[in-house]
Structures are given as structure tokens and as C-alpha cells.
Amino acid sequence: xxxxxxxxxxxxxxxxxxxxxxxxxxxxxxxxxxxxxxxxxxxxxxxxxxxxxxxxxxxxxxxxxxxxxxxxxxxxxxxxxxxxxxxxxxxxxxxxxxxxxxxxxxxxxxxxxxxxxxxxxxxxxxxxxxxxxxxxxxxxxxxxxxxxxxxxxxxxxxxxxxxxxxxxxxxxxxxxxxxxxxxxxxxxxxxxxxxxxxxxxxxxxxxxxxxxxxxxxxxxxxxxxxxxxxxxxxxxxxxxxxxxxxxxxxxxxxxxxxxxxxxxxxxxxxxxxxxxxxxxxxxxxxxxxxxxxxxxxxxxxxxxxxxxxxxxxxxxxxxxxxxxxxxxxxxxxxxxxxxxxxxxxxxxxxxxxxxxxxxxxxxxxxxxxxxxxxxxxxxxxxxxxxxxxxxxxxxxxxxxxxxxxxxxxxxxxxxxxxxxxxxxxxxxxxxxxxxxxxxxxxxxxxxxxxxxxxxxxxxxxxxxxxxxxxxxxxxxxxxxxxxxxxxxxxxxxxxxxxxxxxxxxxxxx
Amino acid sequence: xxxxxxxxxxxxxxxxxxxxxxxxxxxxxxxxxxxxxxxxxxxxxxxxxxxxxxxxxxxxxxxxxxxxxxxxxxxxxxxxxxxxxxxxxxxxxxxxxxxxxxxxxxxxxxxxxxxxxxxxxxxxxxxxxxxxxxxxxxxxxxxxxxxxxxxxxxxxxxxxxxxxxxxxxxxxxxxxxxxxxxxxxxxxxxxxxxxxxxxxxxxxxxxxxxxxxxxxxxxxxxxxxxxxxxxxxxxxxxxxxxxxxxxxxxxxxxxxxxxxxxxxxxxxxxxxxxxxxxxxxxxxxxxxxxxxxxxxxxxxxxxxxxxxxxxxxxxxxxxxxxxxxxxxxxxxxxxxxxxxxxxxxxxxxxxxxxxxxxxxxxxxxxxxxxxxxxxxxxxxxxxxxxxxxxxxxxxxxxxxxxxxxxxxxxxxxxxxxxxxxxxxxxxxxxxxxxxxxxxxxxxxxxxxxxxxxxxxxxxxxxxxxxxxxxxxxxxxxxxxxxxxx
Numbered sequence: 001x002x003x004x005x006x007x008x009x010x011x012x013x014x015x016x017x018x019x020x021x022x023x024x025x026x027x028x029x030x031x032x033x034x035x036x037x038x039x040x041x042x043x044x045x046x047x048x049x050x051x052x053x054x055x056x057x058x059x060x061x062x063x064x065x066x067x068x069x070x071x072x073x074x075x076x077x078x079x080x081x082x083x084x085x086x087x088x089x090x091x092x093x094x095x096x097x098x099x100x101x102x103x104x105x106x107x108x109x110x111x112x113x114x115x116x117x118x119x120x121x122x123x124x125x126x127x128x129x130x131x132x133x134x135x136x137x138x139x140x141x142x143x144x145x146x147x148x149x150x151x152x153x154x155x156x157x158x159x160x161x162x163x164x165x166x167x168x169x170x171x172x173x174x175x176x177x178x179x180x181x182x183x184x185x186x187x188x189x190x191x192x193x194x195x196x197x198x199x200x201x202x203x204x205x206x207x208x209x210x211x212x213x214x215x216x217x218x219x220x221x222x223x224x225x226x227x228x229x230x231x232x233x234x235x236x237x238x239x240x241x242x243x244x245x246x247x248x249x250x251x252x253x254x255x256x257x258x259x260x261x262x263x264x265x266x267x268x269x270x271x272x273x274x275x276x277x278x279x280x281x282x283x284x285x286x287x288x289x290x291x292x293x294x295x296x297x298x299x300x301x302x303x304x305x306x307x308x309x310x311x312x313x314x315x316x317x318x319x320x321x322x323x324x325x326x327x328x329x330x331x332x333x334x335x336x337x338x339x340x341x342x343x344x345x346x347x348x349x350x351x352x353x354x355x356x357x358x359x360x361x362x363x364x365x366x367x368x369x370x371x372x373x374x375x376x377x378x379x380x381x382x383x384x385x386x387x388x389x390x391x392x393x394x395x396x397x398x399x400x401x402x403x404x405x406x407x408x409x410x411x412x413x414x415x416x417x418x419x420x421x422x423x424x425x426x427x428x429x430x431x432x433x434x435x436x437x438x439x440x441x442x443x444x445x446x447x448x449x450x451x452x453x454x455x456x457x458x459x460x461x462x463x464x465x466x467x468x469x470x471x472x473x474x475x476x477x478x479x480x481x482x483x484x485x486x487x488x489x490x491x492x493x494x495x496x497x498x499x500x501x502x503x504x505x506x507x508x509x
Numbered sequence: 510x511x512x513x514x515x516x517x518x519x520x521x522x523x524x525x526x527x528x529x530x531x532x533x534x535x536x537x538x539x540x541x542x543x544x545x546x547x548x549x550x551x552x553x554x555x556x557x558x559x560x561x562x563x564x565x566x567x568x569x570x571x572x573x574x575x576x577x578x579x580x581x582x583x584x585x586x587x588x589x590x591x592x593x594x595x596x597x598x599x600x601x602x603x604x605x606x607x608x609x610x611x612x613x614x615x616x617x618x619x620x621x622x623x624x625x626x627x628x629x630x631x632x633x634x635x636x637x638x639x640x641x642x643x644x645x646x647x648x649x650x651x652x653x654x655x656x657x658x659x660x661x662x663x664x665x666x667x668x669x670x671x672x673x674x675x676x677x678x679x680x681x682x683x684x685x686x687x688x689x690x691x692x693x694x695x696x697x698x699x700x701x702x703x704x705x706x707x708x709x710x711x712x713x714x715x716x717x718x719x720x721x722x723x724x725x726x727x728x729x730x731x732x733x734x735x736x737x738x739x740x741x742x743x744x745x746x747x748x749x750x751x752x753x754x755x756x757x758x759x760x761x762x763x764x765x766x767x768x769x770x771x772x773x774x775x776x777x778x779x780x781x782x783x784x785x786x787x788x789x790x791x792x793x794x795x796x797x798x799x800x801x802x803x804x805x806x807x808x809x810x811x812x813x814x815x816x817x818x819x820x821x822x823x824x825x826x827x828x829x830x831x832x833x834x835x836x837x838x839x840x841x842x843x844x845x846x847x848x849x850x851x852x853x854x855x856x857x858x859x860x861x862x863x864x865x866x867x868x869x870x871x872x873x874x875x876x877x878x879x880x881x882x883x884x885x886x887x888x889x890x891x892x893x894x895x896x897x898x899x900x901x902x903x904x905x906x907x908x909x910x911x912x913x914x915x916x917x918x919x920x921x922x923x924x925x926x927x928x929x930x931x932x933x934x935x936x937x938x939x940x941x942x943x944x945x946x947x948x949x950x951x952x953x954x955x956x957x958x959x960x961x962x963x964x965x966x967x968x969x970x971x972x973x974x975x976x977x978x979x980x981x982x983x984x985x986x987x988x989x990x991x992x993x994x
Contacts, residue, residue, distance in 0.1 A: 071979065071980045072984075073983075073984070074981070074983075111877075111878075114877075115882075136907075139897035139898065140899050140903070143897055143898045143903070144897070144899065145897060146894065146897070147897060150937070151944060154941060154944060154945045155944050155945055160942055161945065162945050165941070165945070166934065166941070169933065169937060170930060170933065170934060173930045173933055174927070174930050177926035177927070177929060177930055178923070178926060180907070180910070180926065181910065181914060181919070181922050181923060183924055184910060184911045184914040184915075184922075185914050186917075187911075188911075188914060188915050206914060307515075
């Protein structure tokens with residue numbers, strides 16, 4: 001193999017390197033730390049762009065692969081690669097990290113150095129988890145995500161931050177340790193079957209195992225990912241974590257960390273155990289539907305803006321899961337697209353709430369009203385992002401949600417009908433919240449003196465709004481990258497199910 | 510009977526000789542030199558002695574020989590453990606240099622006993638003969654009974670010493686009784702011979718033999734601090750000087766597991782089905798009780814004591830599985846465990862004072878603001894103990910659990926991982942105090958000594974290195990367990 005530039009490794013470990021340098025910078029000069037981090041995160045985003053532009057759209061296989069031996073006696077390798085799904089999530093991660101650094105500019109004044117170092121460590125872990133194609137490597141990055149996020153919530157979070165941080169850590173840990181055992185069981189099963197002991201995911205995709213065993217292992221993987229997504233009824237950590245986290249923490253939590261759950265289903269749980277996934281599809285779809293509707297109803301009742309958006313994530317991620325488990329092209333592509341959309345628009349909503357909170361130090365809906373009079377520019381951006389979140393045609397949300405609904409209708413009409421009712425509820429809670437906060441008379445004196453958004457904040461929101469419209473109007477640019485992967489994905493699943501169960505059910509018509 | 514000239518075998522036991530001579534030399538020093546400068550001298554001598562012994566131990570790698578009529582064995586398994594306890598003695602000695610001064614302990618005897626304890630451990634792990642194993646165990650134990658009580662004027666320390674002595678004497682009696690019963694039913698004291706004899710076909714398994722086996726489990730269970738033989742652990746670990754706590758939690762445990770493993774994986778391996786079930790239960794009890802009790806501790810030393818009980822439970826997972834090749838994971842785990850525990854105890858020592866030990870968890874509040882580097886180091890040790898990748902603690906758990914999964918012990922593995930989640934809570938609690946809370950009161954000035962920094966630095970390096978590149982260490986561990994093949 002000729003030496004090629006290890007692009008993925010560079011992208012993954014650059015933030016870690018920057019974090020280590022950051023620790024050496026003088027504590028006295030927070031501006032230097034902020035500027036330094038910002039420059040490097042922008043460079044990091046730039047570095048990840050070639051993934052998009054040099055991506056081969058024709059193939060469903062892994063690209064930009066790197067494959068090194070790590071612990072050959074145990075079959076553990078250092079294997080990286082991206083396909084149409086993970087490539088876009090990598091870009092989302094590097095993009096949102098830049099915004100997170102920008103939005104923390106003035107709000108973080110305590111332990112600035114540690115804050116940005118944690119953030120960069122988190123970025124490394126997330127990117128690593130997205131690119132890893134070896135189960136041990138993946139697991140290491142997967143667990144590594146917990147520590148910086150724990151610190152971000154616990155050190156720089158709100159009043160109940162300690163409770164939220166520990167809850168976040170423990171919930172995720174319970175799921176992931178069981179997944180670890182399932183990984184080992186898979187490893188030994190495959191090794192005994194074929195004589196090749198390996199954690200290489202691409203190799204393990206060929207595994208065939210008795211259906212009963214598949215169920216158990218799928219359950220372990222699915223539990224871990226379902227907690228992360230989070231699917232109803234494992235979602236209770238999310239509102240706490242979101243409410244207590246600092247703004248940037250919420251953005252990255254909603255934007256990327258939750259996607260790790262859905263991504264895990266796509267990358268690991270489903271292709272490794274297709275029959276079990278197929279059998280579990282009704283259960284998961286129903287849980288997703290409960291999540292959609294329950295999340296929406298919870299949103300209507302919230303009095304805290306941030307908590308409302310947190311519950312809306314439960315609802316939105318329900319759509320993603322529903323789309324993925326429809327097991328048809330529309331549902332799958334819609335699910336993948338919705339993962340990106342949710343990162344952009346919910347990330348945007350958290351940013352806006354953060355901006356309001358910085359000025360007013362409250363997030364209670366009842367404390368606001370008529371803000372559009374004092375903050376007209378913010379109102380415009382808030383409106384656009386809100387509309388994107390409720391999937392108005394022309395925005396990115398519409399494309400994803402429409403495809404998901406299409407896929408859901410094709411797999412089961414009643415799922416489609418129920419999911420559509422969730423769309424209506426979504427419009428209800430978002431618009432109602434927007435109306436109560438932004439429109440009407442200014443009811444509170446304190447709100448009269450609020451300043452409109454600054455240039456820095458405008459830049460952040462412009463970036464978000466750009467992607468809302470770009471992904472809404474020219475979605476082809478993205479689907480071109482996803483198409484081959486998604487088609488290949490379903491194809492592989494079909495052959496795998498057919499090869500073991502000739503008379504087995506075929507999930508798509 | 511061939512009588513071997515003793516001097517012929519000297520080459521094989523140079524490490525033991527070096528340690529003995531250093532210890533005796535330190536005793537003589539303390540008799541003849543002024544009291545004031547003994548501390549540094551004795552510390553220096555034991556560092557040099559342990560370093561030399563470590564060097565010679567490594568030189569002997571890949572030898573496999575019985576000496577002194579089979580009373581003593583030099584093999585990779587024993588050498589691995591010898592090297593491990595020597596590393597422990599080096600680290601503990603470094604920790605003690607300043608600590609002994611601060612706590613105004615009797616310096617000469619402290620270092621001499623430390624080395625005698627190491628000597629006992631070295632003897633214990635390098636013999637296939639029950640009598641030698643027992644002698645090693647006694648040499649080690651007696652030294653440690655005294656070491657526990659060296660905080661003169663501190664009633665907790667005296668209590669620890671007495672408690673450890675009384676319960677230890679019981680446990681030793683159990684062990685000895687077990688050996689006697691096995692000897693009584695087989696007529697053999699060499700563990701390999703026993704294995705050969707019991708599989709030869711003329712051996713009839715008797716209740717007395719089984720009782721002997723059970724008593725051995727009790728005896729070793731005591732030394733490895735496994736539930737239900739753990740009662741002494743929290744009090745002794747809390748009362749003993751902190752450096753000795755680190756020494757016991759790592760050294761004694763490693764040596765006891767070494768001998769335990771050797772006896773059960775050779776002599777009693779034919780009875781795997783019988784003892785595996787027993788150890789299954791002990792493993793589950795040890796992990797669960799250790800972790801759940803640790804949740805309620807507000808004293809770091811006590812918390813670490815219970816956590817060390819829990820870690821013995823994780824090791825017992827691999828032990829109960831009984832896979833001879835994969836028992837390498839036990840060795841690897843002990844290696845990893847050594848560094849994370851000594852590191853954590855080093856931080857505990859570093860924050861203590863003569864008049865205020867500062868072991869309450871509230872002393873750690875706001876540590877990250879005051880001493881960010883120390884808080885970072887402590888976090889690394891705690892996260893490694895919790896098994897968070899990419900630190901070595903994760904790799905240790907990974908291999909132990911993969912043993913269980915490989916052999917189909919799914920429930921044991923599931924209980925193990927759920928326990929590790931429980932453990933995360935109390936390790937994170939300390940991190941939470943260090944990072945999320947504001948400082949309460951003053952803990953006073955640090956007591957800086959480069960020796961602490963060396964120990965902490967080595968431990969961190971080892972944990973990161975073994976976490977990311979575990980390969981060479983695991984291969985060494987595999988070579989060590991080749992003796993069971």
C-alpha cells in the first residue's frame with residue numbers, strides 16, 4: 001500500500017493536539033486562548049471539507065480508509081473510514097464545533113482554558129467514534145466522549161449541574177458496558193465460526209449467527225444506542241443534561257452526541273444483526289412514535305425554553321428512528337438527512353436561547369413577551385430557525401421529515417398517520433413558544449433594555465440560516481453523497497437476510 | 510537423594526539475596542548511625558537494592574529451573590510477579606521518602622520491614638512447593654503486621670496492626686490446615702506432583718481433600734481481600750500509614766494472587782469444575798459488596814479500600830473462568846491495577862499533613878482550582894480505576910471480561926460490567942468534588958517533594974501507555990502463564 005496522507009487521522013487527532021498545546025498557554029490571557037482555539041477549529045473545519053469534495057459518490061464502500069495493525073494477536077486494528085453517512089456527520093461535527101467556540105466567547109469566563117480543552121477533547125472523541133471501523137477503537141472513542149461532556153455539564157453548567165452530569169454519565173455507561181460484552185460475544189462467535197478472530201467491522205459484517213443469539217446481541221447494542229438517541233423510555237437524562245449544560249454543550253449534545261445513537265444503529269446494530277433488527281422494527285417504530293408524540297406533548301407543557309427544545313429533540317429523533325426502521329430508501333435517506341437537519345436547526349435554537357439567556361439570565365417563557373420589538377434582528381433569525389424546526393417547505397427540515405413520512409407510509413400506513421400527527425403537534429409547540437416569547441406587548445420592564453444581537457452572534461446565526469436554506473433548496477448536493485451508501489446499505493441487508501433465511505420476510509416492497 | 514551444593518544455585522536467587530542484604534544493611538545502619546540522617550540513607554539503600562534486584566530479575570527472564578530439591582522454582586510466572594513486586598517496592602519507597610519524615614515514623618525499621626515484606630512476596634510467588642509458599646507468605650505477613658502499626662501514637666494505626674495480626678493469624682491457620690489436609694490425602698507437597706497424582710487414576714477424591722481445597726480458598730481469599738474474608742480490609746487500610754496501604758493494596762494482593770493462581774492452576778486444576786463454582790460466587794460477592802459499600806464512603810482511604818476489594822472481584826472473574834492461556838489477563842490486570850492504585854494513594858499522601866490527614870472527601874472540594882495538575886492526575890487515576898478508555902484500567906477490564914465471554918460465563922460478565930457502572934459513581938464523586946465544588950476551608954500548603962512527582966508521573970505514563978499500547982505487556986503476561994501449559 002502506498003503511503004497516502006492520513007486525512008482522517010489528522011482530522012481526528014488535530015483537536016487533541018490543539019488541546020494539549022492549549023494547556024500550556026498562559027491562563028492570564030483568555031483572549032489568546034479563545035482566538036487560538038477559534039483559529040484551529042476553523043482550520044479543522046477546512047481540513048474536513050476535502051472529505052466532502054473528494055468523496056466518491058459512485059461507491060457504497062468505505063472511503064479515505066486507513067488500516068494499521070494495533071494489536072494483531074487479538075485482531076484489534078486501527079481502522080478508519082467514512083461512507084456517505086459518517087462523512088456528513090463528520091462535517092456537521094467540525095462545523096458545529098466552530099459555532100460552539102464562537103458562542104462561548106463571552107459566556108464562559110471561569111476556567112477558560114479547561115473549557116476549550118474539554119471541548120477539543122470532545123471533538124476528537126466524536127470524530128473518532130464516527131470514523132472508527134474497528135469495534136474496540138469505536139468503543140474507546142465512544143466512552144471517551146463521556147468524560148469531557150461530563151465536565152462541560154458539571155463545571156460550567158446550571159444550578160442542578162452535578163445531578164445532571166452524573167445522570168448523563170451513568171445512563172450512557174449502563175448501555176455501553178452491555179454493548180462491550182456484546183462486542184466480545186460477537187468477536188468470539190465470529191472467531192469460532194471462521195477461525196479469524198477480529199474486531200474489524202467490515203469483516204464482522206459477514207457474520208452469520210443463529211437468530212436467537214442475534215436477538216440478544218442486538219438488544220445489547222440497541223439498548224446502548226437507544227439510551228444515547230434517546231428513545232422513549234430511556235430519554236429522562238436528556239432534559240436534565242440539556243437544561244443544565246452551557247449553551248455550547250447543549251448545541252454539541254443535540255447536534256452530534258445524540259446522532260451517535262442513531263449512527264450506532266445504522267453502522268453497527270442493524271447491519272451486524274439484520275434479522276434481529278427486522279424483527280425488532282415494529283417495537284422500535286412504536287417506541288419512536290411514542291417518542292414523537294410524547295416528546296411533542298411534553299414540549300407543549302414546558303415553561304422553560306431550553307427544556308422545551310430538549311423535549312423537541314426526543315420528538316425529532318423519534319422521526320429519525322422511524323425513518324431508519326422503515327427499511328426503505330426514502331425512510332433511510334430521510335433519517336440520515338434529518339440527523340443533519342436536527343443538528344443544524346436544534347443547534348440553532350439552543351444558540352438563540354443561549355443568546356437570550358446571556359442577556360436576561362432566565363429562560364422562563366413567562367418572563368418574556370414582545371421581544372421582537374427590542375430585538376428585531378434576533379426575531380428574524382429565531383423565526384427562520386423555528387420554521388426549519390417545524391419543517392416548513394423550503395427549509396431543510398421539510399426535506400428530511402417529508403422523506404421519513406413517505407418511508408413510514410410505505411412501510412406501514414398507521415405509522416405514517418401517527419407520525420404526521422406529530423408534525424402538527426410540532427408546529428403547535430414551536431409556534432406557540434415563539435409567539436409567547438417574541439410577539440405581543442412587552443410585559444416585563446426588564447426586557448425593554450435588551451440589546452439586539454452583536455456582530456459575532458449574527459455571524460453564528462447567518463451560518464446556521466445559510467445551511468437551513470441551502471439544505472432545504474439544494475438538497476441534491478447532499479443526497480448525491482448519501483444515495484450510493486443508502487442503496488448499498490439496503491442491498492447488503494437484503495442479501496444478508498436472504499442468504500440465511502431464503503423464505504424469510506422481505507422488509508421492503 | 511542427591512544433595513545439591515547450595516552455592517551452585519546462588520546465581521538464581523541473586524534478587525532475593527540483594528533484597529535480604531539491603532534490608533539487613535539498613536537495620537545495621539539504623540543501629541550505628543545518628544537518627545537524623547537515617548531516613549534518607551535507608552531510603553537510598555532500599556531504592557538501590559530494589560533497583561538492582563529488579564535488574565537481576567529481568568536478566569533471569571525465560572529461565573525455567575527448579576533449585577534446592579524443588580523447593581524453589583525460577584520460572585517466568587514467578588519472575589513476572591517478582592518484577593511486579595519490586596516495581597511496587599520502588600514506587601512505595603519513593604512515596605515514603607518524604608512521608609516517613611512527615612509522620613515521624615521509625616525510619617530504619619520502616620525500610621527494612623518494607624524490604625522483608627517484598628522478600629516474602631518474592632519467595633511466595635516463586636515456588637511450587639507448599640512449604641516454601643507458606644514461608645514466603647509468613648515472611649510477608651509478619652513484616653506487614655508491624656508496618657501497619659508504625660504510626661506511633663496513633664490509635665487507629667495500632668488498631669489496624671492488631672486487627673490485621675489477629676485475623677491474619679486465623680487466615681494463615683486456615684491456609685496451613687488446608688495444606689495439611691491436601692498433604693494428608695495425597696502425601697505430596699509439590700503442586701505439580703499433586704496435579705500429576707490426582708489425574709493418574711489411583712487417586713480417590715475424598716471429603717478431606719475437598720475441605721483442604723476450600724480452606725486454601727479461605728486462606729488466599731483473606732490475603733486477596735475477597736468477600737466474605739474481607740472484613741479486616743477497610744479498617745486496616747484506613748488505619749495503616751498511607752504508604753503502607755498502597756503497599757498492601759498492590760503488593761500483597763499481587764503476591765497473594767500469584768500464589769493463589771499457581772496452586773489452583775496446577776495442583777487443583779483437575780478440580781476446576783468444583784472450585785470454579787465457588788469462586789464464581791466469591792467473585793460476584795466481592796465485586797458487588799465492594800462497590801456498593803464504596804458508594805457510601807466519605808473517606809478516600811476507605812473508599813479506595815473498598816474499591817480494592819471490588820477490583821479483586823474483577824480479577825476473580827478471570828480466575829473463576831479457569832482458562833489457562835487467558836489467565837494472562839489476571840497478570841495484566843494486576844499490573845495495571847498497581848499503577849492506578851499507587852498513583853491514587855500518592856495523591857492522598859500528597860494532600861495530607863502530619864496533623865491533618867485530609868482524607869475526607871470534602872478536603873478534595875475545589876482542588877482543581879487550587880492545584881489543577883494534582884486534580885488532573887487524580888482524575889486520571891480515578892478514571893482508570895473506573896475503566897474509562899483509553900486508560901489502562903479499561904484494557905485490564907476488557908481482557909478480564911473477554912475471558913468470561915469466551916468461556917460462556919455471560920452472567921458473570923454482565924454482573925461484572927454492571928458493577929463497573931456502580932463503581933463509576935463513586936470515582937466520579939471524587940472528581941465531582943475536585944472540579945464542581947468550591948473549596949471549603951484551607952488545606953494548607955502543599956508538601957512538595959520531587960519523589961511524589963516521579964511516582965505520579967510514572968504511574969500516569971504507565972496507565973496511558975498500557976492503555977493505548979497494551980500489546981507488549983500482554984504478550985509478556987502470556988509468556989508468564991506458559992508454565993501452566
